[in-house]
Amino acid sequence: MDITTGFDTESYLAELTRCFNDRADPITAIGQKAYMRNQFDFLGIKAPERRLIQKPLFEKAARPPKEKLHSLLHLLWQKKYREFQYFGQELVLRYKNQFQKEDIEWMVFMISHKSWWDTVDFTATRLVGHYFKKHPAERYAQTELWLGSDSIWLRRTAILFQLHYKGQTDEALLEKIVLSQLHSEEFFINKAIGWALRQYSATNPEWVRGLVGKHPFSALSTREALRKMKN
Numbered sequence: 001m002d003i004t005t006g007f008d009t010e011s012y013l014a015e016l017t018r019c020f021n022d023r024a025d026p027i028t029a030i031g032q033k034a035y036m037r038n039q040f041d042f043l044g045i046k047a048p049e050r051r052l053i054q055k056p057l058f059e060k061a062a063r064p065p066k067e068k069l070h071s072l073l074h075l076l077w078q079k080k081y082r083e084f085q086y087f088g089q090e091l092v093l094r095y096k097n098q099f100q101k102e103d104i105e106w107m108v109f110m111i112s113h114k115s116w117w118d119t120v121d122f123t124a125t126r127l128v129g130h131y132f133k134k135h136p137a138e139r140y141a142q143t144e145l146w147l148g149s150d151s152i153w154l155r156r157t158a159i160l161f162q163l164h165y166k167g168q169t170d171e172a173l174l175e176k177i178v179l180s181q182l183h184s185e186e187f188f189i190n191k192a193i194g195w196a197l198r199q200y201s202a203t204n205p206e207w208v209r210g211l212v213g214k215h216p217f218s219a220l221s222t223r224e225a226l227r228k229m230k231n
Contacts, residue, residue: 124157194224
């Protein structure tokens with residue numbers, strides 16, 4: 001136990017593990033694993049039930065102090081079952097109003113380890129998105145690094161972090177990001193471009209239509225970008 005805070009990481013994880021194990025469903029787990037293309041093992045707890053199970057551990061009195069969060073995330077990412085990573089990122093969301101400049105390291109860790117669209121998209125849109133609202137000066141430097149990375153997941157994060165920004169979207173940055181990936185043949189990148197532009201088309205359809213009309217986006221990106229727009 002941490003004498004200073006009274007928080008015991010080992011006990012916290014033990015309680016979470018006990019709660020999850022008590023509600024494991026091997027039949028559901030088979031379907032969940034197949035849905036994720038056999039990338040990860042699951043306990044078989046559906047999202048609504050999982051959120052009820054973990055709710056007491058998210059209460060303010062039970063949560064770890066913020067300074068313990070980074071080490072706790074590493075332990076959660078070492079766990080075999082995917083539900084523990086979902087728990088970790090949903091736990092981080094409870095600290096969104098306390099995000100400091102250096103906390104982007106947590107998010108890069110979550111994006112870069114046990115990476116797949118399920119965790120990456122949550123981190124990109126819910127965590128990184130909020131972080132960059134709180135620390136807008138970091139947007140250009142961080143996304144520049146990610147776009148130059150070999151990691152499709154960091155690049156996907158750069159594309160998607162403004163997904164829910166609506167009228168607060170930085171159009172110049174969004175344009176720069178999507179055009180930097182214009183000739184990508186990676187499905188997860190082209191799908192993300194289309195998704196980001198489709199979402200923003202609800203706010204500024206003419207801007208999206210103009211951008212797509214001026215540049216040779218992939219067929220997938222173009223189709224997704226224009227899917228909800230009137231002809």
